[in-house]
Amino acid sequence: MLWHDAWLSLKLKYIIYRLNHMRILAVGFFLGSLAINGFTTLPNVWIYLAVGLFACSMASIFTRFKGFCNFPRIFIFIAVSFSAGLLYTSAVGYRIQAAYLPSTWEGKDIQIEGQVLAIPEFKTGSTRFLFKVKQLLQAPAGITGDNSKVLQGHKIRLNWYRNRPTLHAGERWLLQVRLKRPYGSLNPNTFDYERWLFTQGLVATGYVRASDVNQRLSESPYWWPDRWREKIKTAIAQALPEEATASLLQGLAVAYRTEITDEQWDIMRRTGTSHLLAISGLHIALVASLGFLPVLALWFLFPQLYLRLPVRIAGSVLGVIFACVYALLAGCSLPTQRALIMVVIVLLALMQRQLMALSRILALALLAVLLFDPLASLSASFWLSFAAVALIGLLLNRRHQAKPWQQWLQVQWGLSLALIPLTAVWFGSFSLISPIANLIAIPWVTGSVVPLVLLGVIVLPFSAVWAAELWWLAAQSLQVLFDILTYFSTQTWALWTIPALPWYWLLVSLLGVALWLLPAGMPGRYLSVVCFLPLFVWQAERPQQGEFCLDVLDVGQGLATVVRTAQHNFLFDTGPRFRSGFDSGEAIILPWLQAQGVRSVDAMMISHDDLDHSGGAQAILAALPVQQLWVNTEKQMDLHPTTGLCRAGLTWRWDGVDFTVLHPSDTTQTQSDNDFSCVIRVSNGNQSVLLVADIAQAVERQLIRQFSELKSDVLLVGHHGSKTSSSAEWLQAVEPEIAIVSAGYRNAFGHPHPDVVARYQRAGIALFSTIDSGAIHVDFSPHVAEVKVEAYRREHKKFWNR
Numbered sequence: 001m002l003w004h005d006a007w008l009s010l011k012l013k014y015i016i017y018r019l020n021h022m023r024i025l026a027v028g029f030f031l032g033s034l035a036i037n038g039f040t041t042l043p044n045v046w047i048y049l050a051v052g053l054f055a056c057s058m059a060s061i062f063t064r065f066k067g068f069c070n071f072p073r074i075f076i077f078i079a080v081s082f083s084a085g086l087l088y089t090s091a092v093g094y095r096i097q098a099a100y101l102p103s104t105w106e107g108k109d110i111q112i113e114g115q116v117l118a119i120p121e122f123k124t125g126s127t128r129f130l131f132k133v134k135q136l137l138q139a140p141a142g143i144t145g146d147n148s149k150v151l152q153g154h155k156i157r158l159n160w161y162r163n164r165p166t167l168h169a170g171e172r173w174l175l176q177v178r179l180k181r182p183y184g185s186l187n188p189n190t191f192d193y194e195r196w197l198f199t200q201g202l203v204a205t206g207y208v209r210a211s212d213v214n215q216r217l218s219e220s221p222y223w224w225p226d227r228w229r230e231k232i233k234t235a236i237a238q239a240l241p242e243e244a245t246a247s248l249l250q251g252l253a254v255a256y257r258t259e260i261t262d263e264q265w266d267i268m269r270r271t272g273t274s275h276l277l278a279i280s281g282l283h284i285a286l287v288a289s290l291g292f293l294p295v296l297a298l299w300f301l302f303p304q305l306y307l308r309l310p311v312r313i314a315g316s317v318l319g320v321i322f323a324c325v326y327a328l329l330a331g332c333s334l335p336t337q338r339a340l341i342m343v344v345i346v347l348l349a350l351m352q353r354q355l356m357a358l359s360r361i362l363a364l365a366l367l368a369v370l371l372f373d374p375l376a377s378l379s380a381s382f383w384l385s386f387a388a389v390a391l392i393g394l395l396l397n398r399r400h401q402a403k404p405w406q407q408w409l410q411v412q413w414g415l416s417l418a419l420i421p422l423t424a425v426w427f428g429s430f431s432l433i434s435p436i437a438n439l440i441a442i443p444w445v446t447g448s449v450v451p452l453v454l455l456g457v458i459v460l461p462f463s464a465v466w467a468a469e470l471w472w473l474a475a476q477s478l479q480v481l482f483d484i485l486t487y488f489s490t491q492t493w494a495l496w497t498i499p500a501l502p503w504y505w506l507l508v509s510l511l512g513v514a515l516w517l518l519p520a521g522m523p524g525r526y527l528s529v530v531c532f533l534p535l536f537v538w539q540a541e542r543p544q545q546g547e548f549c550l551d552v553l554d555v556g557q558g559l560a561t562v563v564r565t566a567q568h569n570f571l572f573d574t575g576p577r578f579r580s581g582f583d584s585g586e587a588i589i590l591p592w593l594q595a596q597g598v599r600s601v602d603a604m605m606i607s608h609d610d611l612d613h614s615g616g617a618q619a620i621l622a623a624l625p626v627q628q629l630w631v632n633t634e635k636q637m638d639l640h641p642t643t644g645l646c647r648a649g650l651t652w653r654w655d656g657v658d659f660t661v662l663h664p665s666d667t668t669q670t671q672s673d674n675d676f677s678c679v680i681r682v683s684n685g686n687q688s689v690l691l692v693a694d695i696a697q698a699v700e701r702q703l704i705r706q707f708s709e710l711k712s713d714v715l716l717v718g719h720h721g722s723k724t725s726s727s728a729e730w731l732q733a734v735e736p737e738i739a740i741v742s743a744g745y746r747n748a749f750g751h752p753h754p755d756v757v758a759r760y761q762r763a764g765i766a767l768f769s770t771i772d773s774g775a776i777h778v779d780f781s782p783h784v785a786e787v788k789v790e791a792y793r794r795e796h797k798k799f800w801n802r
Helices: 003-009 012-017 022-038 045-062 070-098 193-199 225-239 246-254 262-271 281-290 292-301 311-329 334-351 358-372 380-398 404-418 420-427 434-459 464-489 503-516 525-532 584-595 617-623 634-639 697-706 728-734 754-762
Strands: 109-123 126-138 155-160 172-180 202-208 215-218 429-431 495-497 548-552 560-564 569-574 603-605 629-631 643-645 651-654 657-663 679-683 688-691 714-716 738-741 766-769 776-780 788-791
Touching: 022 070, 022 358, 070 358, 109 225, 126 172, 155 172, 193 202, 225 246, 225 311, 225 464, 246 434, 246 464, 262 429, 262 434, 262 464, 281 292, 281 311, 281 334, 281 434, 292 311, 311 334, 334 358, 334 380, 358 380, 380 404, 380 420, 404 420, 404 434, 404 503, 420 429, 420 503, 429 434, 434 464, 503 525, 560 584, 569 584, 569 617, 584 617, 603 617, 617 634, 629 634, 634 643, 657 697, 688 776, 697 728, 728 754, 738 776, 754 766, 766 788
Parallel strands: 155 202, 569 603, 603 629, 629 643, 688 714, 714 738, 738 766
Antiparallel strands: 109 126, 109 172, 126 155, 172 202, 172 215, 429 495, 548 560, 548 776, 560 569, 651 657, 657 679, 679 688, 776 788
16 A cells, blocks of 8 residues: 555544534634632532533534524534533642642652653743752651652742752753742733743742752753753853843744843843844744655655655655754744644645645644643733734735735734734733834844754754854844844834723724724724724723822842822832842743833832832933932932932821921931831821831831821831831831731741731731732722722632632
């Protein structure tokens, strides 16, 4: 039997092409996996299993009556697939949560054996890496029973600080570590680190302890994909030590983006070209097409092969192999998975000499991606990648009579416009210069840079010199492109930021996309312009005259507080900055301010110089206009041209709200920078808040002597709840109804101290902590007796949150 007859005998068309309800099943499964995102706790899987079984029974009944209306059958097929998607996603979620580190093990030393996953990230002062636990060797002291299954087979995220060796992907290690359950700061409209940990299947985070126990057990296997990824990444770095674009080439070759600078990311963000670093369908298709070259050469040299196996089958098989290898080298991220699945489906269709509708390809890819990773819908790349492919197919279908260059212009313009709502929702901004930038960047990268990078990867095993030359050419080409993008990014209008859109305005903007995609000449098509207006003119709600609101952001072990009046914004402290590179100003405060529609800060006050209070200042000063900066000591006076000293007696009034600085004064004498912290009281005549930083009890007694009127409805707890602050006399003088602690989960200082917590409880004061509440929002009104408090973690909790 000929090879092509053997292939035809597999009847792939009955598996892939003749599934009449593939689109319905894919949509139902997707909706089921998506529905779980609205739950605060994972749903009871047995209920949805019963629903699914009932729907299956009904489907079997209806399908027996061929003359019956299709609508009930379609509805039941959706119900079956919806239940299956919800059930499957819930099961995966339960599996991840069941593997979480036991709470009694947090902060205690354990010994584990496992393997380094992916390429370790080397940073100043630390190495961060993923670790798959093979077995638990030693449980925490005092923990008894059979603990052999704890963490076994699951991934954790580790940092190695002191005496760190050079780690390599695929190595097996014995480590002594200290872990905690997945946790992250939780604020409105900012990156949800807990969600990211959950979608990555990470069941704990922590760090490696300095110990003689730590030892490398074996090198990485020769065949390990991440080992080859790391070798390629290292080879590019060694070949281009002086090239600024070397990190970008690493991203294109093996999806290693750790060394890309903040400036480079900002240029790509402002020009809407960040997607170029995703291993897309164009990259995968380019690699797959290389599989046909050796087949064509061999079949040309040996014509008798045509009688054994058609070129299209041999080339498709080799193309699938090439595409799979490249996907592994690229880290097999979500965009890569989606691109790989679509390319494989197209190649399978080519084997069968059949054309396949794009909608069916998308449906199969959607099902495959969700079966592989049912939590994929929680990521922005899932939505953007599928939306982009669907839009490209739709736009090309509309423009099939146009010339190729006209199609390219129309598709690029249409894609940039149609993706604006999704981009705005996920990132709070969109690039106005993106259509122009991508018209240049996409053909430049896919036609010049990527081929050179891939050729370098292919020749690397044979000649490092030739690989280096190819990468050098790619770097020069990419540098020219980046010079153009840099010019584009410097335009003040390049990036448009918008406040967090309410769901109804998002639906209106999506309706605008649907109207715009209607064929030319259709009535109402140009109403899409009206539907897009909310993206440009909508403003977030602000307090009325005489009102103000307080937001204590969840920045971990630090402090960042925002007071907003009707027309002004006041920022008190800017959160921490860590040696790992995390900057709360850039990662938390700026995205939150942007989501609230804040485009400038009228006054910023840094209470004192400790990094947990001033760490984010530089990022904020660089990104936003700040009209006035107040600091507590002269050593910080060079931070900003308008810097002044906060001193007792300084007052101002905004929109019916008074701001009064109470501390420090020119006569304050102390050796502690904490005791020289700025203290400010904000009041609208009816309600007030007292903002203190890290003052101790000695300063509290001094303020009690100096000011007869300290009473405030809300008190920001001093020094994160340290036992050196919050004396009983202080609480009696302030008489707050509500107290707020800003502290980090399982922080090294034990804040807030149990004695302090007990003191507030005895005084009958409601105590809120960012540890348990996330960001805390308080509304103050001149017409209401009580303040209104909203704890974000409690009121907006999702099932993946602690």
